[in-house]
Structures are given as C-alpha cells and as structure tokens.
Amino acid sequence: MKDKKSNDIWVFVEIKEDGSVQPSSLELLNPGMQIAEKTKGKLVAVLFGSELQSAVKETAEYGADQILMVQGSEYEEYSTDIYTDALCILLKKYAPAALLIAATNNGRDMSPRIACRLKTGLTADCTGVDAEEDSGCLLWTRPTLGGNLMACIVCQEHWPQMGTIRPGTYKKKKIVKEHVEVRREFVKLGASRNRVRVYETIEEEGVPADLESAEIIVAGGKGLGSAQGFQMLQNLADALGGAVGATRGAVEEGWISHAFQIGQTGKTVSPKLYIACGISGAIQHMVGMSSANMIIAINQDREAPIFQIADYGIVGDIYKIIPEFTKKIVDIV
Amino acid sequence: MNILVCAKQVPDTAEIKIDWENHTLIRDNVSCVLNPYDGYALEAAAKIKDRNPDTTITVISMGPVRAEEMLRECLAIAADQAYLITDKAFGGSDTYATSYVLAQAIQHIQKKRGMIFDAIFCGKQAIDGDTAQVGPELAEHLGYPQVTSCLKAEEREKEFIVLQERDNNKKVIGVTYPCVVTFTKPDTDPRFPTFKRKLAARKAAIPHISSTDIKGIDLRYAGIKGSPTKVRKTYVQATKTKGVMIESENIEKIIQELCNAVSKICEIRR
Ligand SMILES: Cc1cc2nc3c(=O)[nH]c(=O)nc-3n(C[C@H](O)[C@H](O)[C@H](O)COP(=O)(O)OP(=O)(O)OC[C@H]3O[C@@H](n4cnc5c(N)ncnc54)[C@H](O)[C@@H]3O)c2cc1C
Ligand SMILES: Cc1cc2nc3c(=O)[nH]c(=O)nc-3n(C[C@H](O)[C@H](O)[C@H](O)COP(=O)(O)OP(=O)(O)OC[C@H]3O[C@@H](n4cnc5c(N)ncnc54)[C@H](O)[C@@H]3O)c2cc1C
Numbered sequence: 001m002k003d004k005k006s007n008d009i010w011v012f013v014e015i016k017e018d019g020s021v022q023p024s025s026l027e028l029l030n031p032g033m034q035i036a037e038k039t040k041g042k043l044v045a046v047l048f049g050s051e052l053q054s055a056v057k058e059t060a061e062y063g064a065d066q067i068l069m070v071q072g073s074e075y076e077e078y079s080t081d082i083y084t085d086a087l088c089i090l091l092k093k094y095a096p097a098a099l100l101i102a103a104t105n106n107g108r109d110m111s112p113r114i115a116c117r118l119k120t121g122l123t124a125d126c127t128g129v130d131a132e133e134d135s136g137c138l139l140w141t142r143p144t145l146g147g148n149l150m151a152c153i154v155c156q157e158h159w160p161q162m163g164t165i166r167p168g169t170y171k172k173k174k175i176v177k178e179h180v181e182v183r184r185e186f187v188k189l190g191a192s193r194n195r196v197r198v199y200e201t202i203e204e205e206g207v208p209a210d211l212e213s214a215e216i217i218v219a220g221g222k223g224l225g226s227a228q229g230f231q232m233l234q235n236l237a238d239a240l241g242g243a244v245g246a247t248r249g250a251v252e253e254g255w256i257s258h259a260f261q262i263g264q265t266g267k268t269v270s271p272k273l274y275i276a277c278g279i280s281g282a283i284q285h286m287v288g289m290s291s292a293n294m295i296i297a298i299n300q301d302r303e304a305p306i307f308q309i310a311d312y313g314i315v316g317d318i319y320k321i322i323p324e325f326t327k328k329i330v331d332i333v
Numbered sequence: 334m335n336i337l338v339c340a341k342q343v344p345d346t347a348e349i350k351i352d353w354e355n356h357t358l359i360r361d362n363v364s365c366v367l368n369p370y371d372g373y374a375l376e377a378a379a380k381i382k383d384r385n386p387d388t389t390i391t392v393i394s395m396g397p398v399r400a401e402e403m404l405r406e407c408l409a410i411a412a413d414q415a416y417l418i419t420d421k422a423f424g425g426s427d428t429y430a431t432s433y434v435l436a437q438a439i440q441h442i443q444k445k446r447g448m449i450f451d452a453i454f455c456g457k458q459a460i461d462g463d464t465a466q467v468g469p470e471l472a473e474h475l476g477y478p479q480v481t482s483c484l485k486a487e488e489r490e491k492e493f494i495v496l497q498e499r500d501n502n503k504k505v506i507g508v509t510y511p512c513v514v515t516f517t518k519p520d521t522d523p524r525f526p527t528f529k530r531k532l533a534a535r536k537a538a539i540p541h542i543s544s545t546d547i548k549g550i551d552l553r554y555a556g557i558k559g560s561p562t563k564v565r566k567t568y569v570q571a572t573k574t575k576g577v578m579i580e581s582e583n584i585e586k587i588i589q590e591l592c593n594a595v596s597k598i599c600e601i602r603r
Contacts, residue, residue, distance in 0.1 A: 112469035121561030124464035158561040195478035200505040311576035
C-alpha cells in the first residue's frame with residue numbers, strides 16, 4: 001500500500017492448535033510498546049480464532065492499547081488462504097504503520113503472502129526491531145548468510161512496514177493497563193476459499209513442550225554417540241528444571257526428533273543457560289542459540305568452534321562429566 | 334504432469350565477502366553451488382518422474398550468467414529443460430521483486446510452450462538470503478495455493494498430497510493444482526547425476542530470458558527500484574569476548590567450576 005492512515009503498530013497474536021496463545025506473539029507486544037511510543041500511535045493486537053475469550057483476556061495483560069478480535073469458525077485452524085484474505089481486509093481498512101508477526105511456521109507461511117498482496121516489504125526472521133523517532137521508520141535487524149552477516153533493513157515508502165521476528169528475541173512483559181479497548185471485527189470473506197485440506201496430523205513422540213521458552217537447555221550433538229546419550233542429558237535437564245535440545249547432526253543420526261533441533265533449520269532459543277554437550281559449534285547451530293545469557297560447552301576437542309562463544313569451555317569427555325554433574329545437582333537442589 | 338523447479342545459485346558458505354560501500358555481497362571469486370533446498374525440490378520432482386515417466390521437469394533461475402553452471406547441474410540430476418532469467422534490470426531485487434520477475438518469467442514460458450505447469454517447486458529457503466519468502470510471494474503473484482516446508486509430494490488426480498514438517502508435528506495435506514510447494518530436508522539424500530546425463534547436460538542449450546523477452550513485464554516492480562525493502566546497512570556482528578577455558582584431569586574440580594557457573598544463573602544451594 002502506498003498510504004497509511006495511522007501511526008499504529010499492529011502485532012498479530014497467533015492462537016496455537018490447542019487454543020492457547022502463542023507466547024512468541026505476546027513477546028512482540030514488548031518491543032511494540034516502545035515503537036508505538038516513538039511513532040506516537042496505538043499498540044494494537046489482532047487475534048483470529050473460533051473461541052477467543054480467554055485469549056483476549058490473556059493478551060490484554062501485555063501492554064496492548066487495543067485488541068481487534070476476529071471470531072468465527074472459519075478461523076478455527078490456521079489456513080494460508082483464509083488468514084491472508086481476512087488480515088489483508090483489515091490492514092486495508094485501518095492501514096497501520098507497521099505489522100509485527102512471530103516467525104513461527106504459520107507466521108512465516110502467511111506473512112510473505114500478505115506483504116505481496118499489499119505490495120509492501122517484509123523483513124524476515126528478525127532478531128531486533130526499533131523505530132527512528134522522527135521519521136517513524138522501522139529498523140529491522142536480521143542475520144543472513146547462515147548468521148555470518150547482520151543486516152539492517154528498512155521499508156520506507158510502502159505500508160504497512162512488516163517483519164517476522166524470531167521467537168525468544170524479546171521477553172514477555174506484563175503491564176497493568178487501566179483500559180484496554182476490545183473491538184470485535186466482522187470480516188466478510190468474499191469468494192475466498194481454502195484450497196488446502198489437512199488429512200492427518202502426525203504427532204511426534206516426546207516432543208518438547210516449549211523449547212523456545214525454556215530458561216535452561218541442555219543440548220546434545222553427535223558427540224553423544226547414541227540415542228541413550230540423550231537420556232543422560234534428560235536427567236541433567238530434569239535436575240536443573242530445563243529442557244533438552246539437539247544439533248542437526250544428532251537429529252540426522254536418528255537419535256532424537258527434528259522437533260528438538262536448534263539452529264538455522266530448527267528452533268531459535270535464547271535461554272538463560274545453554275549447556276552444549278558434544279557439539280562442535282557449526283555456524284548453522286550457533287545462530288540458533290548464541291544469544292543465550294550463559295553458554296557452557298563441553299567438548300573433548302579444545303579447537304572446537306563452540307568454545308569461541310562459550311562463557312565456560314570445558315575440555316573433556318561428556319560421559320565422565322555429565323553423570324557426575326547431575327549427581328551433584330540432584331544432591332544440592 | 335509438468336513441474337517447474339525454482340533454483341538459486343548460492344555462495345558456498347565457507348568464504349563470503351561483502352561490499353561494504355553498497356551493502357551488497359561480493360559474489361565474484363566465491364565458489365557457488367545449487368542451493369541445497371532447491372536440490373531437495375528437484376529430487377521431489379524426480380521421484381514423481383520415476384513413478385510417472387511422462388512428467389516433465391523444467392528448472393528456472395534468476396541470476397547472473399554464471400548461474401548457467403548450476404542449471405547444468407540440475408539438468409544432469411533430473412531436469413529436462415532449463416532457463417536462465419538474466420538482466421541488469423533484475424539486479425538487487427528483494428523477495429517481492431524476485432518473486433514478481435519469477436512469476437512473469439513463468440507465465441512467459443507457459444505462453445511460449447502453450448502449457449501450464451501443474452506445480453511450482455521451490456526450496457524452503459535459500460541459504461544466503463535465508464528469508465524463505467520467495468516461494469509464498471511467488472504463489473501470491475500467480476494466485477496459487479501454497480504449502481511450505483514439505484518433505485515429500487505425491488501426485489493424485491485432483492490434488493497433490495504433501496507431507497509438511499511443522500514445529501512439533503507433521504501434516505498430510507492435499508493441495509489443489511496448480512500450486513506452489515516449498516521443500517525442506519527429507520531423510521534421504523538427493524540422487525547423483527549419471528555420467529550419461531552429465532554429458533548431455535554439458536551440451537544442452539539453456540535459453541536466456543531478459544526483460545525485453547517478457548511481454549508486459551512492469552519494470553517498476555523489478556530490481557532495486559522495485560524492491561520495497563532496502564538494506565540500509567550490513568555488519569559483521571562483533572564476536573563475544575572469549576570465556577573461561579577449563580582443562581583439567583580432575584573431574585571433581587570441573588564439577589565444582591560447573592556448579593559455580595550454574596549458580597550464577599539459577600539458584601542452587603551449595
Ligand atoms: C543449510 C544447512 C542448514 C543447517 N541447519 C542446522 C541446524 O539448524 N542446526 C544444526 O545443529 N545444524 C545445522 N546444520 C548442520 C551443521 O552444519 C553441522 O553439521 C551440525 O551442527 C553438526 O552437529 P554436531 O555438532 O552435533 O556434530 P559434529 O560437528 O560431528 O560435532 C561433534 C562434536 O562432539 C565432540 N565429541 C565427540 N565425542 C565426545 C565426547 N565423548 N565428549 C565430548 N565431546 C565429544 C567432537 O569433538 C565434535 O566437536 C545445517 C547445515 C546446512 C548446510
Ligand atoms: C543482507 C541482506 C538481507 C536481506 N534481507 C531481505 C529481507 O529481509 N526481505 C526481503 O524481501 N529481501 C531481503 N533481501 C533480498 C533477498 O536476499 C533477495 O531478494 C534474494 O534474491 C531472494 O531471497 P532469499 O535468498 O532469501 O530466497 P528465499 O526466499 O529464502 O528462497 C526460497 C526459494 O525461492 C526460490 N528462489 C529464490 N531466489 C531465486 C532466484 N533468484 N531464482 C530462482 N529461484 C529463486 C528458490 O527455490 C529458493 O529455495 C536481503 C538481501 C541481503 C543482501
């Protein structure tokens with residue numbers, strides 16, 4: 001779009017398949033608030049779903065000035081066609097300055113279609129977003145080339161300015177607001193149709209509840225040597241109250257499912273503590289975890305690249321260290 | 334069935350240089366390869382052709398003349414025909430402009446050959462730009478349905494059946510033809526070219542398509558000028574200062590160090 005009607009900042013709040021609110025969407029209300037202050041607009045959260053009462057209530061705790069709720073049975077499950085149609089109708093109606101979307105599977109599936117339909121730009125998979133005070137231009141930061149190069153992207157002549165933001169980049173922040181305006185929107189979908197059909201959902205076993213929001217992650221790589229190694233890591237994770245993650249190396253060996261993979265083609269995490277066990281530290285892995293507050297790496301090869309980003313680098317055999325360490329933690333906790 | 338595969342030549346991640354003045358990447362002198370995800374898309378098309386030999390596989394790429402090399406590799410692996418979309422006017426395109434040019438070129442090829450592609454296969458993402466946006470934007474330009482991040486595709490009479498990989502599960506999805514499907518890494522490796530196909534690929538003609546060939550293309554939507562996003566600046570992230578290295582035969586000591594470190598983050602009583 002060539003025009004905007006307001007300085008408002010929109011955040012698309014995704015509803016997960018189980019009906020709960022996607023935490024990585026709520027995270028975006030945090031930078032959204034700061035940006036809206038700079039652009040002197042409202043912070044608006046937009047929700048689609050079949051039953052939104054509790055989701056709206058939860059969203060209202062995180063700083064939005066206004067909530068647009070679009071309720072209807074057609075939004076029960078995510079559909080590229082229907083979500084794109086409906087969101088584009090709303091965006092044309094209100095023409096906000098910007099739209100932030102969490103870079104989840106659905107977010108990255110839907111956003112490019114919306115951007116393309118509205119003939120605007122979209123910055124992918126950002127690890128930061130800010131706004132210039134005077135111009136209201138959003139500054140999107142993103143890694144490219146497998147994390148080798150950082151770029152600052154702008155979209156100054158088209159609206160809305162759009163970007164997808166990596167889960168875990170920002171923390172959810174509760175804000176007590178006196179009044180949050182909740183507005184029901186009725187979107188009339190013309191001849192739109194859903195051209196894809198979901199026949200079956202194949203659940204994977206033992207999938208991590210929410211790896212992206214775990215505060216402590218114990219991750220394993222090919223150095224584990226076997227699937228049993230992950231049981232050892234699980235014991236440590238349990239003792240610390242954390243979750244288990246993996247490299248693509250370990251996933252490819254078939255020791256653990258893809259849902260646990262961290263990195264460029266897996267999940268992005270930013271826990272308080274990341275313990276890397278038998279992980280060499282390929283750039284594709286490190287882009288997914290390098291923003292952890294503290295990184296401890298255990299590897300028997302003192303030249304392993306993971307030590308470059310580790311706060312504590314331990315040269316040694318994981319099989320000698322982890323069980324002892326776990327015992328100690330169990331003893332003291 | 335007629336399948337079109339979009340392939341991008343990408344720099345080998347090992348040694349990449351950057352033009353700091355123009356905030357672009359210097360791709361000269363860096364060895365270039367077929368984007369691995371496009372290899373998975375090509376393999377998915379080849380598997381369909383294995384089952385159904387009437388299938389045709391066409392590959393297109395937008396890029397400099399150098400990308401011909403990569404297109405020959407695609408021909409050697411499984412493709413029947415390749416086109417290179419190359420023009421100075423297309424340089425510096427963001428994903429919106431790239432997908433616009435690809436859509437225009439696809440329509441141009443369809444008109445010329447008097448047929449319609451049943452499916453457009455893309456990689457999930459290119460390992461250099463890493464946006465994973467070109468597939469869905471191409472689908473939007475063409476007005477087609479899309480399924481992203483697929484592991485495999487099987488043809489049925491009225492629809493494709495694809496297996497989609499998601500954050501925490503997989504989905505079996507049916508999508509109406511014509512459609513755009515993007516592919517991610519499956520369990521099995523793509524095939525290698527045979528010697529015979531390699532020889533044939535070396536001699537194959539690869540037509541070039543430029544802006545003047547495509548009737549009706551609106552160059553206001555192509556290249557740097559047609560790109561809504563601009564790269565304002567690029568930089569190499571400063572690496573963190575190196576942490577503490579602990580190298581000791583004494584496991585007891587290592588464990589103590591570990592506990593000290595962890596206690597800074599979480600409350601463990603000592
Ligand atoms: C396009 C693309 C995308 C990719 N995406 C991802 C991604 O999302 N995530 C990802 O992780 N990778 C990804 N990769 C793969 C990545 O390049 C590496 O191959 C992978 O991360 C290596 O995994 P690893 O560290 O487990 O294995 P290795 O590199 O084999 O490292 C194993 C390490 O274990 C150590 N070790 C062995 N035994 C012991 C022991 N007993 N005690 C202590 N240490 C031991 C070894 O010294 C070694 O350093 C991608 C690659 C490509 C090309
Ligand atoms: C530092 C930097 C940051 C950038 N950030 C953004 C950004 O945030 N948003 C944006 O819109 N643009 C951005 N761009 C521009 C973007 O990289 C280019 O538009 C690029 O041509 C396509 O994007 P991609 O490499 O991410 O492809 P992806 O969208 O990741 O590619 C997906 C698939 O599309 C197909 N495909 C992609 N390109 C071609 C091609 N040339 N020929 C044939 N098939 C192709 C392939 O099948 C590929 O697997 C950036 C460029 C740079 C240098």
